[in-house]
Amino acid sequence: MSYFGHEFAGDFLRILYNATSMKIEFYGTLRDMTGSISIELDVVQTPTVAHLFDWIFEQYPHIRIHLLDADGHLAGQIPVFVNGRNPRLKSKDLAFVLKNNDTVSLFSPISSGKINVETAQKARSAK
Numbered sequence: 865m866s867y868f869g870h871e872f873a874g875d876f877l878r879i880l881y882n883a884t885s886m887k888i889e890f891y892g893t894l895r896d897m898t899g900s901i902s903i904e905l906d907v908v909q910t911p912t913v914a915h916l917f918d919w920i921f922e923q924y925p926h927i928r929i930h931l932l933d934a935d936g937h938l939a940g941q942i943p944v945f946v947n948g949r950n951p952r953l954k955s956k957d958l959a960f961v962l963k964n965n966d967t968v969s970l971f972s973p974i975s976s977g978k979i980n981v982e983t984a985q986k987a988r989s990a991k
Contacts, residue, residue: 885965888916892972897927913944913951913958916968930973943971 889902905919917938921928933939938958944951946968951960962968 886962887967888920889967889969891969893930894927894970894972897930898924907962907964911962913946913960913962913968916962917958920970939973941973943969945969945971 886905886907887902888905890898890900895901911919917931931938931942938944944958946960946962946966948969951958954960
């Protein structure tokens with residue numbers, strides 16, 4: 865089951881499903897991999913960040929290996945922001961619920977000098 869409608873249905877889906885629009889922004893090499901700077905989607909259910917990634921992988925299967933770790937989870941060095949805030953600070957497993965008109969920003973993997981959210985959370989838990 866898809867959590868997102870098709871762009872061509874636009875206004876019809878918004879009326880039929882009481883849906884609104886959401887935006888995904890791609891940065892760095894993800895722009896090259898997707899061929900897009902941003903995409904507008906009609907949300908027809910209440911998706912989570914994890915659902916959004918499922919949809920992205922359906923549309924762009926070739927970027928899966930660049931964003932997931934060996935266990936199939938979103939790699940820690942992949943910056944993701946919802947309306948400028950990191951959803952990993954609120955929900956460990958990307959179960960953060962997206963709201964109508966949210967903007968999700970995806971960045972290319974960070975290499976050297978990184979400190980990711982998971983590392984910071986483990987350090988806080990150890991204290």
